[in-house]
Amino acid sequence: MDRYYEYSDRLGSPLEAFSHITNGENFPILPHWHYFIELIYLTKGRTLATCGDAVFAMEPGDVLFFPPKALHTIDYLPKGSEGLHGYLPDLRAEDCPLITRPKEPIPNQAHGAIHPVSKLQIKADPPSDTDNVCYDVLKFDLGFLQATENMKNQFSQIMELAFANDPSCIFFQKGTLSDIHPRKLFRDCVTEMQHHRFGYDTVVCAKLALLMTGFTRQWITQGINVEELFLSKEKDNQEFNCIADYIKTHYNEPLRIQDLAERCGMSYSYFAKLFRETYHQSCKEYIEFIRINKVTDLLLFTKLDLTYISQETGFSDCSHLIRTFRKWKGCTPRQWMKSYRSQVSTEQ
Numbered sequence: 001m002d003r004y005y006e007y008s009d010r011l012g013s014p015l016e017a018f019s020h021i022t023n024g025e026n027f028p029i030l031p032h033w034h035y036f037i038e039l040i041y042l043t044k045g046r047t048l049a050t051c052g053d054a055v056f057a058m059e060p061g062d063v064l065f066f067p068p069k070a071l072h073t074i075d076y077l078p079k080g081s082e083g084l085h086g087y088l089p090d091l092r093a094e095d096c097p098l099i100t101r102p103k104e105p106i107p108n109q110a111h112g113a114i115h116p117v118s119k120l121q122i123k124a125d126p127p128s129d130t131d132n133v134c135y136d137v138l139k140f141d142l143g144f145l146q147a148t149e150n151m152k153n154q155f156s157q158i159m160e161l162a163f164a165n166d167p168s169c170i171f172f173q174k175g176t177l178s179d180i181h182p183r184k185l186f187r188d189c190v191t192e193m194q195h196h197r198f199g200y201d202t203v204v205c206a207k208l209a210l211l212m213t214g215f216t217r218q219w220i221t222q223g224i225n226v227e228e229l230f231l232s233k234e235k236d237n238q239e240f241n242c243i244a245d246y247i248k249t250h251y252n253e254p255l256r257i258q259d260l261a262e263r264c265g266m267s268y269s270y271f272a273k274l275f276r277e278t279y280h281q282s283c284k285e286y287i288e289f290i291r292i293n294k295v296t297d298l299l300l301f302t303k304l305d306l307t308y309i310s311q312e313t314g315f316s317d318c319s320h321l322i323r324t325f326r327k328w329k330g331c332t333p334r335q336w337m338k339s340y341r342s343q344v345s346t347e348q
Contacts, residue, residue: 004071006032007111010280012328014144014289015204017186017193019043022133025117028075028098030105032116035280036139038066039211041186045133046077050093054167057084061174063182065215067163068142073098073116076133087168136186138208143244143279144289146205153241155212162219169219180214198301201293239264240274244286251290252314257283287314292328295321299337306333 008016016036020026022045031050040049040063047058051072056064058077066072075098077084093099106115142152162169172182185207192200243260260283261271275283294313298304304312310321325333 003105003114004032005113006034006116007108007113008034008036008139008141010035010141010144014141015193015201016139017137017189017204019134019136019190027117027133029073030098030103030114030116030118031071031073032105032114033069033071034139035068036141037068038072039138039186040064040066040074041136041182043134043136043183046082047074047133047135048077048081048096049074050096050099051170052167053093054170055088055091055093055096056171057081057086057088058171059085059174061183062086063172063177065170065172067159067170070163074135086173087171089168136190138186138189138211140208141280145208146202146248147209148245151209151212155216158216158219158224162222162224165224166222169222169224172215172218176218177211177214180210182211182214185211198297240266240271240278243275244279247283247287248290251287251294252312255287255314288324288328291315292325295325295333296336299333300340 020040042058042060042062042064044060049056049058049064049072051064051066051070058064073093073096075096078097104119106117106119107113108115142156145152189204189207192203243264246263247255247260257272258268261268264271266274272283275286279286281289291313295309298309298312306321307318310316310318313321315321315324322332325331325336329336331339
């Protein structure tokens with residue numbers, strides 16, 4: 001187990017949005033990393049956050065962007081630090097309390113990972129009894145975002161370059177992103193994920209795309225030369241860059257990995273290797289993920305029977321759909337719908 005790895009269900013739940021209200025058992029957030037991009041919008045209190053070697057003091061209205069695989073923490077701002085705000089270039093992460101006096105995280109033994117909160121659940125020491133911290137969190141796998149592969153590839157490259165050139169670029173002070181209204185975008189994403197209404201994933205992805213566009217424009221304003229980046233960047237196979245979009249468009253048709261590899265002008269083995277490196281799962285898993293998401297939409301918002309749904313979503317027959325659904329959801333479509341309706345009824 002990597003002592004800092006936090007497991008994220010990148011296939012089953014590639015999008016997460018929630019509000020975090022601190023208490024003695026869920027804060028501070030200990031050193032950890034994951035494959036998701038994570039965004040936080042501070043709504044109450046003041047925090048000391050780290051990402052890699054960089055340290056940030058946050059106030060309400062600030063946004064912080066944690067790139068995938070970057071080690072990061074979130075803690076109360078120590079007493080006597082009231083004048084600090086933004087990127088703190090004179091302070092290194094290794095000097096912060098969570099790094100210098102580490103606590104033991106709760107283990108996630110099922111996935112060989114951790115939960116990044118204290119195993120002993122020792123109550124944190126906030127600045128005062130009433131000054132708890134609240135923030136909205138958006139976590140997502142960029143590969144599953146419903147945007148063009150070209151946009152996602154460009155954003156990933158710009159993000160890496162911006163953070164490497166200037167660690168302060170992942171911090172956005174209140175007012176910096178006022179043209180896209182980040183507070184509302186965060187709130188809308190949290191609400192959509194809470195209620196799971198029809199098209200919630202499409203709405204969340206659209207709002208995440210707005211946030212990414214806002215970040216990119218800000219980075220360009222700060223001096224990131226995008227044209228130079230893409231002129232100097234070695235271009236990958238253009239057909240491969242579009243293959244995920246092709247799968248999303250043709251998910252209801254027979255899709256063979258060999259055929260997809262040939263479409264990209266690659267051998268089966270090289271295509272499979274490159275796909276896993278790029279999207280962090282096999283091509284077969286990606287196809288199944290897209291199809292199962294379509295199945296759940298049809299189950300929730302239509303009265304179509306499983307035989308028809310299997311034909312509409314690219315499965316060979318109803319039995320194939322049920323087997324794949326059980327693999328992903330741990331139950332049959334009928335059991336899943338019963339559980340979903342029971343949950344909705346309880347919430348109402």
